[in-house]
Amino acid sequence: MEGMSSVYATSDGKFLIQGDVIRLGGDKLSSIGDKIQAAENKKYLADLNIKDLLVYPAQVKSRLKVLKYVISHGHVVNNLYRRWKVSGVVQTVVLHLIKPLLVLRFHLQVCDVKPVRLAILGLGTVGGGALKLLQENAAEIRRRTGREIEITHVGTRRPRPDLNLPASIKQSADLLDIVRQPDVDVVVEVMGGIHPAYEVMMEAIKHGKQVVTANKALLAEHGNELFKAADDHHVQVAFEAAVAGGIPIIKVIREGLAANKIEWLAGIINGTGNFILTEMSEKGRAFADVLKEAQELGYAEADPTFDVEGIDAAHKLTILASCAFGIPLQFDKVYTEGITKITAQDVKYAEELGYKIKHLGIARRSSKGIELRVHPTLIPEEELLANVNGVKNAVLVQANAVGPTLYYGAGAGAGPTASAVVADVVDIVRDIIYTEDGSGTIPQLAFEALSDLHILSSDEMTTGYYLRLNAEDQTGVLADVTTILSRTGISIDAIMQQPRLKDLIPIVILTDPIVESKMNEAIAQIQALPAIHGEIVRIRLELLDN
Ligand SMILES: NC(=O)C1=CN([C@@H]2O[C@H](COP(=O)(O)OP(=O)(O)OC[C@H]3O[C@@H](n4cnc5c(N)ncnc54)[C@H](OP(=O)(O)O)[C@@H]3O)[C@@H](O)[C@H]2O)C=CC1
């Protein structure tokens, strides 16, 4: 038995420890060491009502810690008191339970086996999806957590008889009241928006409830306050669903890549935007028509300008960067550009040069600080990211030990997002079972301490460029343009003259990476040339190769 790390028990009254021994409940303890056979220990163990106990893998390492655990869980012990009519002080009771196990180098946790109770706030695409998933996969989830999950409340703005909810689930529009209820352990906030979501989440945290949310807007803009409040109240705010839908990218960055220094990440992180770009470029469909379909499919935000103007991607990038670099959430410092200005003409020219235009969120660390930017980007057509289409998202992460890794999957929609929401619920149920207060063992934003690294302004960011200008058909114009670029220190990677359009010659130039302030300077000078007409189009370009 020595060195054995885990203790297991079933909740049906039969209790089993792997290895040499053990069975409790109706049966007597048998064939353990001398010490556990001592009359005193035997008495307490034999008297246990095992139905009320679960025993889990070793968590506590010392007798002192065990005592601390017991004291902080007085309510559990009090239940045992009542049920077993045991007299004496709490610590004595539990020490007697624990003593034989310590002798054997096991560690025992005494837990209530009541279901973990959820309140789901918002029953739209994500909330409805989560409800369905919790019902459909209940048995599998129960097998994973070892604990029943029961939905006790749903928060809706209007009654939803169409959902045929069981009578045991209480429905209310008073969200603050729901999160104060004693029969709620975990609040799942999937209604979106800043208000009243912020107030409701704060109230839940103050009442010691664990929180799961898909609300990237709220986290990106008020996450620093919310995570602090959660830390102060020893609860978690879990948010896997807030970034890249069903891709478990938060877990990857926070846990899977924890040994690495992350250098940069670049991702397609808005499903609606990628769906629109794909349908437009592959099927020639109109922007408004595809957006309408994305809304019908449940992909778009309540306000779809968040999707098409890059705000949703900026919210997500804020969260990703915080977890990747250990910095506070700083949505206001993300350079943000959407997809509304991408034209079929630029998509065609980019393709002729061997590039695809994708809407990317990029977070990169350099010696000068951190770049946070969201914008349409030319990327080489052979890059995997260039071939991520429709509602799919993908995030490429460059980290110093593992190198580049790529994560791909559905970025929006009921099923994929519910998958992430329910995975967070599962993690929290496990934490409720295994940790002292359910507050979890992993820092919410991946680092124990956040550092205030400098976030670069857009002027300080460095990237390659695609420029399109319309020039009069005159000798010397191209020479003037290239002279300005070279005087500003910008090196040209490719140059392409297109057939005349309405008396003007479209000229496309690709440049090597250059700091944006220099590019602004060059564009201003080129724009001032008398032979250049209309606004110069600039799209950033990334090779994603370092
Ligand atoms: N859709 C997706 O693919 C994804 C969405 N998310 C995020 O998940 C959250 C929910 O999105 P989604 O499900 O698409 O949104 P929906 O608009 O489909 O659903 C939101 C639900 O919340 C309800 N609601 C809104 N405000 C309140 C309120 N004050 N009181 C009670 N109920 C309220 C709405 O009620 P009513 O029906 O009355 O309007 C609706 O049922 C958002 O934060 C979103 O950004 C994250 C990842 C993917």
Ligand SMILES: N[C@@H](CC=O)C(=O)O
């Ligand atoms: N509107 C969002 C939904 C998921 O986050 C998107 O389209 O990506």
